[in-house]
Amino acid sequence: MIIENSEVILSVRDLTANVDSNQILKGVNLELKAGEIHAIMGPNGSGKSTLSKVLAGHPAYEVTGGEVIFQGQNLLEMEPQERARGGVFLAFQYPLEIPGVSNVDFLRVAYNSGRKAKGLEELDAFDFDELIQEKLDVVKMNPSFLSRSVNEGFSGGEKKRNEILQMALLEPKLAILDETDSGLDIDALKIVANGVNQLAKPDNATLMITHYQRLLSYIVPDFVHVMEGGRIISSGTKELALELEERGYEWVREEEASEVGV
Amino acid sequence: MSATVKTLVNQPYKYGFVTDIESDTIPRGLSEDVVRLISAKKNEPEFMLEFRLKAYRQWLKMTEPTWPQVKYPPINYQDIIYYSAPKQKPKKLNSLDEVDPTLLEAFEKLGISLSEQKRLSNVAVDAIFDSVSVATTFKEKLAKEGVIFCSISEALREHPELIQKYLGSVVPIADNFYAALNSAVFSDGSFVYIPKNTRCPMELSTYFRINTGDSGQFERTLIIAEEGSQVSYLEGCTAPMFDTNQLHAAVVELVALDNAEIKYSTVQNWYAGDENGKGGIYNFVTKRGLCQGVNSKISWTQVETGSAITWKYPSCVLVGDNSVGEFYSVALTNHKQQADTGTKMIHIGKNTRSTIISKGISAGKSQNSYRGLVKIGPKANGARNYSQCDSMLIGDNAQANTFPYIQVQNNTGKVEHEASTSKIGEDQLFYFSQRGISLEDAISMMISGFCKDVFNQLPMEFAVEADRLLSLKLEGSVG
Numbered sequence: 001m002i003i004e005n006s007e008v009i010l011s012v013r014d015l016t017a018n019v020d021s022n023q024i025l026k027g028v029n030l031e032l033k034a035g036e037i038h039a040i041m042g043p044n045g046s047g048k049s050t051l052s053k054v055l056a057g058h059p060a061y062e063v064t065g066g067e068v069i070f071q072g073q074n075l076l077e078m079e080p081q082e083r084a085r086g087g088v089f090l091a092f093q094y095p096l097e098i099p100g101v102s103n104v105d106f107l108r109v110a111y112n113s114g115r116k117a118k119g120l121e122e123l124d125a126f127d128f129d130e131l132i133q134e135k136l137d138v139v140k141m142n143p144s145f146l147s148r149s150v151n152e153g154f155s156g157g158e159k160k161r162n163e164i165l166q167m168a169l170l171e172p173k174l175a176i177l178d179e180t181d182s183g184l185d186i187d188a189l190k191i192v193a194n195g196v197n198q199l200a201k202p203d204n205a206t207l208m209i210t211h212y213q214r215l216l217s218y219i220v221p222d223f224v225h226v227m228e229g230g231r232i233i234s235s236g237t238k239e240l241a242l243e244l245e246e247r248g249y250e251w252v253r254e255e256e257a258s259e260v261g262v
Numbered sequence: 263m264s265a266t267v268k269t270l271v272n273q274p275y276k277y278g279f280v281t282d283i284e285s286d287t288i289p290r291g292l293s294e295d296v297v298r299l300i301s302a303k304k305n306e307p308e309f310m311l312e313f314r315l316k317a318y319r320q321w322l323k324m325t326e327p328t329w330p331q332v333k334y335p336p337i338n339y340q341d342i343i344y345y346s347a348p349k350q351k352p353k354k355l356n357s358l359d360e361v362d363p364t365l366l367e368a369f370e371k372l373g374i375s376l377s378e379q380k381r382l383s384n385v386a387v388d389a390i391f392d393s394v395s396v397a398t399t400f401k402e403k404l405a406k407e408g409v410i411f412c413s414i415s416e417a418l419r420e421h422p423e424l425i426q427k428y429l430g431s432v433v434p435i436a437d438n439f440y441a442a443l444n445s446a447v448f449s450d451g452s453f454v455y456i457p458k459n460t461r462c463p464m465e466l467s468t469y470f471r472i473n474t475g476d477s478g479q480f481e482r483t484l485i486i487a488e489e490g491s492q493v494s495y496l497e498g499c500t501a502p503m504f505d506t507n508q509l510h511a512a513v514v515e516l517v518a519l520d521n522a523e524i525k526y527s528t529v530q531n532w533y534a535g536d537e538n539g540k541g542g543i544y545n546f547v548t549k550r551g552l553c554q555g556v557n558s559k560i561s562w563t564q565v566e567t568g569s570a571i572t573w574k575y576p577s578c579v580l581v582g583d584n585s586v587g588e589f590y591s592v593a594l595t596n597h598k599q600q601a602d603t604g605t606k607m608i609h610i611g612k613n614t615r616s617t618i619i620s621k622g623i624s625a626g627k628s629q630n631s632y633r634g635l636v637k638i639g640p641k642a643n644g645a646r647n648y649s650q651c652d653s654m655l656i657g658d659n660a661q662a663n664t665f666p667y668i669q670v671q672n673n674t675g676k677v678e679h680e681a682s683t684s685k686i687g688e689d690q691l692f693y694f695s696q697r698g699i700s701l702e703d704a705i706s707m708m709i710s711g712f713c714k715d716v717f718n719q720l721p722m723e724f725a726v727e728a729d730r731l732l733s734l735k736l737e738g739s740v741g
């Protein structure tokens with residue numbers, strides 16, 4: 001929802017970044033305010049996942065220019081853990097499997113790391129169990145997933161749901177969802193979308209990355225951006241997404257070209 | 263891996279101090295005279311001197327094994343000190359109060375409290391400093407149950423018949439180069455005897471400490487579990503940090519009679535050398551258990567974290583029908599450490615069973631090899647073995663190898679072998695980071711998960727310790 005004069009959660013200016021000395025992000029500009037849901041669309045390889053990893057602080061990505069302000073702080077100076085504890089959450093496009101580490105331990109340590117950083121007391125296993133049972137409802141997940149190793153042997157859809165479970169638990173200020181819809185059947189998509197909608201609040205912001213329109217019928221964005229070649233080439237409201245669906249990315253490219261008069 | 267995955271710095275080895283204590287040290291080098299001198303210093307019975315001399319003469323004819331996957335410069339056996347003992351009144355100590363306070367302090371510093379009030383309430387400790395045993399706790403309480411727990415030297419004086427009967431019965435003096443050397447020069451070690459149908463009322467533990475720079479440590483452990491008895495024994499060890507390498511060549515022999523059960527656990531934390539591979543202990547150890555009786559069981563659990571080089575294959579010889587051998591191992595190598603370790607399960611009796619669970623963790627530029635032999639003899643009808651060898655690599659420069667040897671001479675035997683290799687990679691670590699979890703916690707969680715099957719086998723007090731120890735050792739290998 002768009003709220004007048006609400007707090008700026010994330011502000012990205014002229015962000016450029018390299019992987020293995022190849023420039024992937026070529027000047028990204030973006031601003032998210034509290035309460036808003038933004039969608040970034042764009043063809044494969046346009047740099048969407050790169051942007052999400054740079055925001056989360058993945059060590060393999062080198063920021064070469066620009067700035068990122070998260071709730072008034074210079075995000076790029078923060079360690080990935082600090083960013084996470086400060087409220088940046090990334091639902092991964094390909095969630096990792098962690099053999100031997102139980103989901104519930106992972107969730108508890110993650111939750112308590114955040115609490116510790118805020119100077120709050122850590123939750124013991126019993127209190128945590130109560131809390132997590134509540135959160136399971138958000139994504140209608142079976143409690144048996146708690147005792148299994150993190151994502152190990154989970155189906156694609158189960159992994160995505162597990163990501164949203166973590167998000168429900170950690171209650172981030174900025175949630176970045178990277179292709180959370182891919183690999184989901186329609187029922188799972190509805191469950192995940194419903195979870196994300198429940199978690200979107202007036203005091204947080206959501207950045208959804210997708211290259212399908214499909215997700216946007218379940219999670220309605222306030223703004224839509226089109227990414228191409230490492231830049232955001234067009235921004236608009238949700239109608240832009242519909243337009244895209246109908247006319248393809250080629251159309252945006254042409255629009256942009258005519259605007260700058262090339 | 264990117265630069266960040268290398269930065270954490272290894273926690274310094276905190277047991278690296280040297281205790282300043284006056285010691286009785288014999289000159290360097292090995293000869294028949296030295297063997298006689300060691301035996302004389304210990305006032306040993308004649309049969310013991312014979313045993314040593316026979317071993318020494320055998321050793322002269324033997325050569326160091328070259329098959330392990332480890333590399334080190336030649337060892338000059340004439341440059342080693344074969345006997346060094348803290349100077350103490352030669353008479354028998356009546357209580358711990360008579361132990362040199364410097365020694366008590368040294369052990370206190372290692373977290374091994376020998377004083378009456380503070381020690382772990384359910385663990386009896388034999389503390390060995392350089393070549394000799396300095397104290398054994400809870401002796402009286404154990405004696406009430408008929409359990410003998412003392413140093414080998416004391417056992418030689420008080421129970422020579424048991425020593426004569428069993429010493430060398432599991433590991434013959436000429437078994438291998440290092441065992442022969444040990445048989446010739448061993449200075450002390452622990453002796454355990456559990457009488458018939460007795461369950462040892464507490465954990466027994468020996469703590470080994472090498473203190474002198476150029477001395478080798480050659481300890482000898484002998485555990486005998488009579489029919490229907492049970493014992494759990496734990497061995498721990500540390501050494502100061504020296505630039506030079508020290509040789510540790512121990513021999514451990516276990517004998518389990520009918521229906522007896524021995525559980526032997528090791529948490530090995532010898533000094534491993536620095537990050538460039540300078541210094542550290544050469545750990546060349548022969549450990550073997552004989553399941554002599556029917557339904558007997560011997561279980562080895564080891565957590566190997568230290569030593570510059572480890573050469574060690576705790577084994578079970580399953581002679582008694584229905585006897586069981588188990589080997590649970592975590593071997594962690596970092597920096598330039600080299601480990602070649604595993605087990606041998608020799609099935610001789612009918613329906614004998616063995617389980618091997620080996621977890622190798624290699625970080626830094628280390629080399630970690632599992633070497634295991636499963637042999638099913640011609641008479642071992644219905645024998646079964648299950649082996650699982652998992653390797654975990656941390657970073658891109660570490661190496662893991664698996665060398666399983668399987669010999670089946672009986673077609674009713676069944677041998678299963680599983681192996682896997684995994685890697686803690688940057689993306690996995692980033693997943694933890696992105697959830698706010700510190701790298702230390704991330705590694706410790708992954709390692710604990712990886713080692714769970716082995717840690718579950720350790721006595722409770724030590725499982726926590728082992729877990730912590732591994733995390734400590736790995737700090738700095740990933741970042």
Ligand SMILES: Nc1ncnc2c1ncn2[C@@H]1O[C@H](COP(=O)(O)OP(=O)(O)O)[C@@H](O)[C@H]1O
Nearest residue numbers: 019020022024043044045046047048049050051
């Ligand atoms: N580690 C890497 N090394 C080299 N190129 C990479 C690496 N990771 C991503 N890229 C390249 O960066 C571009 C953007 O990738 P990505 O951000 O994953 O796109 P999207 O998520 O929009 O599909 C692609 O051309 C991809 O090949």
Ligand SMILES: [Mg+2]
Nearest residue numbers: 048049093179
């Ligand atoms: Mg992507």
